[in-house]
Amino acid sequence: MGRRGQEEAHGVDREPLITVRDVAFSRDGRAIFHDLDLTVMPGRVTVVMGGSGAGKTTLLSLIGGRLVPDAGEIRVAGENVPALSRRQLFALRRRMGMLFQSSALLTDLDVYENVAFPMREHTRLPERLIRDLVLMKLELVGLRGARRLYPAELSGGMARRVALARAIALDPLMVMYDEPFTGLDPISMGVIVKLIRDLNDALGMTSIIVTHDVAEACSIADDIYLLDNGRVSAHGTPAEMQKTTEPAVRQFMAGLPDGPVAFHYPARDYLADLQSAGHA
Amino acid sequence: MQTKGTELAVGLFIVAGLLALTMLALKVGHFHVLGRGQTYQVTADFGNIGSLKPRAPVTAAGVRVGEVRHIALNPRSYRAVVTLRLLKRYRFPRDSSAAIDTAGLLGEQYVSLSPGGSRRYLKNGGKIRVTQSAIILEQVISQLLYKKAGHG
Amino acid sequence: MNPLAGIGGAVGALGRRALAGIARLGRATLFIARLVPSLGGAWKRARLIVQQLYMTGVLTFVIILVSGAFVGMILALQGYNTLVRYDAQSSLGLLVALALTRELGPVLTALLFAGRAGSALTAEIGLMKATEQLAGMEMMAVDPLLRVVAPRFWAGWIAVPLLAMIFTAVGIIGAYVVAVAVLGLDGGVFWSQMQAGVSVTNDVIGGLIKSVVFGFVISWIAVFEGYDAKPTSEGVSRATTRTVVSSSLAVLGLDFIMTAFMLRGL
Ligand SMILES: Nc1ncnc2c1ncn2[C@@H]1O[C@H](COP(=O)(O)OP(=O)(O)OP(=O)(O)O)[C@@H](O)[C@H]1O
Ligand SMILES: [Mg+2]
Numbered sequence: 200m201g202r203r204g205q206e207e208a209h210g211v212d213r214e215p216l217i218t219v220r221d222v223a224f225s226r227d228g229r230a231i232f233h234d235l236d237l238t239v240m241p242g243r244v245t246v247v248m249g250g251s252g253a254g255k256t257t258l259l260s261l262i263g264g265r266l267v268p269d270a271g272e273i274r275v276a277g278e279n280v281p282a283l284s285r286r287q288l289f290a291l292r293r294r295m296g297m298l299f300q301s302s303a304l305l306t307d308l309d310v311y312e313n314v315a316f317p318m319r320e321h322t323r324l325p326e327r328l329i330r331d332l333v334l335m336k337l338e339l340v341g342l343r344g345a346r347r348l349y350p351a352e353l354s355g356g357m358a359r360r361v362a363l364a365r366a367i368a369l370d371p372l373m374v375m376y377d378e379p380f381t382g383l384d385p386i387s388m389g390v391i392v393k394l395i396r397d398l399n400d401a402l403g404m405t406s407i408i409v410t411h412d413v414a415e416a417c418s419i420a421d422d423i424y425l426l427d428n429g430r431v432s433a434h435g436t437p438a439e440m441q442k443t444t445e446p447a448v449r450q451f452m453a454g455l456p457d458g459p460v461a462f463h464y465p466a467r468d469y470l471a472d473l474q475s476a477g478h479a
Numbered sequence: 480m481q482t483k484g485t486e487l488a489v490g491l492f493i494v495a496g497l498l499a500l501t502m503l504a505l506k507v508g509h510f511h512v513l514g515r516g517q518t519y520q521v522t523a524d525f526g527n528i529g530s531l532k533p534r535a536p537v538t539a540a541g542v543r544v545g546e547v548r549h550i551a552l553n554p555r556s557y558r559a560v561v562t563l564r565l566l567k568r569y570r571f572p573r574d575s576s577a578a579i580d581t582a583g584l585l586g587e588q589y590v591s592l593s594p595g596g597s598r599r600y601l602k603n604g605g606k607i608r609v610t611q612s613a614i615i616l617e618q619v620i621s622q623l624l625y626k627k628a629g630h631g
Numbered sequence: 632m633n634p635l636a637g638i639g640g641a642v643g644a645l646g647r648r649a650l651a652g653i654a655r656l657g658r659a660t661l662f663i664a665r666l667v668p669s670l671g672g673a674w675k676r677a678r679l680i681v682q683q684l685y686m687t688g689v690l691t692f693v694i695i696l697v698s699g700a701f702v703g704m705i706l707a708l709q710g711y712n713t714l715v716r717y718d719a720q721s722s723l724g725l726l727v728a729l730a731l732t733r734e735l736g737p738v739l740t741a742l743l744f745a746g747r748a749g750s751a752l753t754a755e756i757g758l759m760k761a762t763e764q765l766a767g768m769e770m771m772a773v774d775p776l777l778r779v780v781a782p783r784f785w786a787g788w789i790a791v792p793l794l795a796m797i798f799t800a801v802g803i804i805g806a807y808v809v810a811v812a813v814l815g816l817d818g819g820v821f822w823s824q825m826q827a828g829v830s831v832t833n834d835v836i837g838g839l840i841k842s843v844v845f846g847f848v849i850s851w852i853a854v855f856e857g858y859d860a861k862p863t864s865e866g867v868s869r870a871t872t873r874t875v876v877s878s879s880l881a882v883l884g885l886d887f888i889m890t891a892f893m894l895r896g897l
Contacts, residue, residue: 263770292772303767306759320773365771482678485685492689496793499800500839506822507728507803508829534833543827583719587828 214277216241216373216405217262222271224254224261231257232429235271239373239422244399244406246416248451249426252464255409256300258426259375262407263297264288276372293321296366296374296404300381302358304350310337310361311346317368336364340394356387363391367398373405374398380412392419413452417441425451517567519603520548523577523590524558529613531579531588537563539592544569547590563590563607572597576609588613659855666776666784666854673781683786687748691794694743699798702739703805706730710806711814720816724825727806732829732838733893736799738886741845744791745878749853752783753874756857757867765858780858784850791846792839799838837893844885849878 217239224232231254239245249255260266261273264280273280278291304313314333318324324332337343340360350358359379366374379391396419399406410416416423417437425433425440425448433440433448441452466472504510528550537545545565553560565571574595581588592607601607673680710726756779759765765775803825810816829835853874860870 265766265769289772289774292770295770297767297770299763299767299770301763303763305764305767306762317771317773320771320778482682486681488689489681489684492684492692493793495692496796499793499796500835502800503732503796503803503835504831507732507800507825508831508835509826510831534830536827583721586719586722 213240215239216276217407218272218274219258219262220272220274222261222268222273224257224266224268226257230429232268234430237424237431237434239405239407241372241405242399242403243421244396244408244419245422245424246408246410246420247424247426248409248411248413248416250411250451253426254429255411255426256377259297259377259407259409262375263292263295293369294372296369296371298359298362298366298374298376298379300377302350302355302362304353304358304362304365306350309347309349310342310353313350313361314364314368317365321369332368336368337361339367339398340364341390356383356391359383359391360387360394363394367402367404370402371404373407376406376408376410378410379408380410380415388415395419413454427451518545518564519567519601520562520564521601521603521605521607522560522562523607523610524553524556524560525577525579525610525612526558527612527615528559528561528579529581529588529615531561531590531613535587536589537565537592538589539569539571539594544592561590570600571595573599573601573605574609575601575607576611577607578611579613581614655859658859659851662855662858663851666780669774669777669781670785672777673785676778676782679778679782680785680789683782684790687744687752687783687786688790688793691744691747691790692797694747695740695794695798696801698739698743699736699801700805702735702798703727703731703802703807704809706735706802707806707809707814711810711816720814721820721824722828723810723814723816724803724807724821725828728803728825728829729834731799731802731806732834734838734886734890736802737795737838737841737845738882740795740798740842741791741849741882742879744787744794744846745849745853745882746875748787748790749849749874749878750871752787752850752853753857753860754867754871756780756783756854757860757862757870760858760860761862761864761867763862780854784854787850787853788843788846791849792842795838795842795845833893837889841886841889844889845882848881848885852878852881 215238217237219235219237222232222235223230224235235258237247237258247255247258257266261268262275262280264283267281275291276294278287280288280291283291305316308316311333314336315329318329318332333346334343337346340363342357342360342364345353345357345361350361353361363376363379374395376395379395380388383391392415395406395408398404408416408419417440420437423434423437423440424431427447433443433445435443440448443449443452531547531550533547533550535547536543537547545563547561548564549562551560551562552558561577563577571592572595574597576593576595578591578593579588580591595609706727707723710723710730711720714720714723714726756765759775759779765779768775768778807818807821810821811818856870856874856877857867860866
């Protein structure tokens, strides 16, 4: 697995698909990123890991242009995302697929129509062709038989697979997956892992996966980035990451509660908090 | 998608709305005195207009021929100056008279015109000279009572 | 706590609420300014508007029909009760028709619509926001303003005047039925008195104008509140309540202003 990626890692002269340079971003006055640097090479599966609240979803929103950084540069396929007009941004997004943490399926449309949605919005394909394409995408995720169900009638895992079929409906350059593995049973998990890998290799897409599942990340990734404290604390291939001696990386990869990575959201002293009763 | 049924229902809904509007326009209300093109204005002075209001009807022989446009008080004569808008297709002799009548005992007040015999007609901006003020019910009653007292 | 601090706190809270209200008004204005350019484009996808007309108009139809009939019948009974003292029953049709065309038709329809369809619009858009459906559309390069908000806005705006005309017409028919069947009045007099006194240009068109304005304002408030809702279940439920409260108040306030202008003959 990832052999193709390994080869390309050594073929140096390919342009990166995404570059994030010195990005700073804060929300409600709280810094979420500072000096964030990250590169995604085309055709590879890049995994971004980090604890809950580390800003993984935020990073995907920045790349997708839904949020604008306070400073720094974000380039996708050569375009400077924060500087794009709405029209240019929409043109770029047609080449991006995104799988939301919550699937984000349109609840008033059934499975079939959800997958057909991007095609109907962006193309003038005849109905027959749309039907063939939708069934093909649904077949890929194994849900061709569920095409007349509504999102409310799907399990979480099924919904995620439908969302995946929708994300690849227009054969995008790249797909961003926000926590594709959470809440899946082991079989669905295996299916999704394989699916992402296959889509990446077979369709030549680039994948960015955000997750905190170490085992899955290692099994699928070509490159891993570890986010901590608003910046990239480590990156490398899965093998490099597992061999590293750096304590923060070791802590995360081994899932140890104590170590340099803070488990707690920043707060004042616990004892002081307990003593100052009445002031929440 | 159940588009066919939806479209049909929406179509019927719109038709129902337009039918309702048509009914309101044709059966419930009347079109009346419209733009300046179809009307001309004349004034009439009254000693007392009672409770006459702008937009009250103007009739001749019971037929509606216009409406009250404007009411003001002449600051010198202290008489009420009533501006009437009349339909162009109705012309009235210059010596016509205007009276303020009441529809029913307590109904709306309106202006009724009685044509005179002149060969010359009222023109835009003209004035009706012969007028009869509103009959104030209270005054009539008190006069009646007074007369009765005088007889008895 | 000392009493001054308490008063200060209360005044502060009042100020905060006022500021929040002004900020909301500002956001609503910006929102409609952003929405306006999408409004024309929405007609290229008229099917979406038709679908929303079904949700807002057709599903409110029955409520409007029933309420209109009842209001007309009640007006007939009450009006008769008063008019008969002055021996003016013949004006019953006129009384009912004026009340319905000028005021009750547009206003009651607007209030019912705000409660039935306006709140549903807000809840729907708010939930789409809370479940990231709007964000998902944005990421699929689909503008939610064009795809989701504009068709709903149009549908609401179109539905209200149509419903108001239906309400008024049904109300008058209801009053007629009561007048003739229950009160024993003459049907011909009912209609002729009404027709003599109700002016299409002033009363019917005036009511129509009112309902067009109400439709615009309710739809605006409803889609704005949904789009502006906090993306949580609590946020959506609060937004829904706000839609009903603000649009009802807006309708009554605007009705007063418009009535004042119309009676002055402007
Ligand atoms: N809409 C928002 N407004 C304000 N702060 C936010 C908002 N969304 C996220 N945050 C903050 O930004 C930080 C990063 O959030 P983000 O959702 O990117 O985390 P995450 O890494 O995706 O976490 P998880 O693994 O739990 O999904 C969090 O600390 C959160 O408090
Ligand atoms: Mg997240």
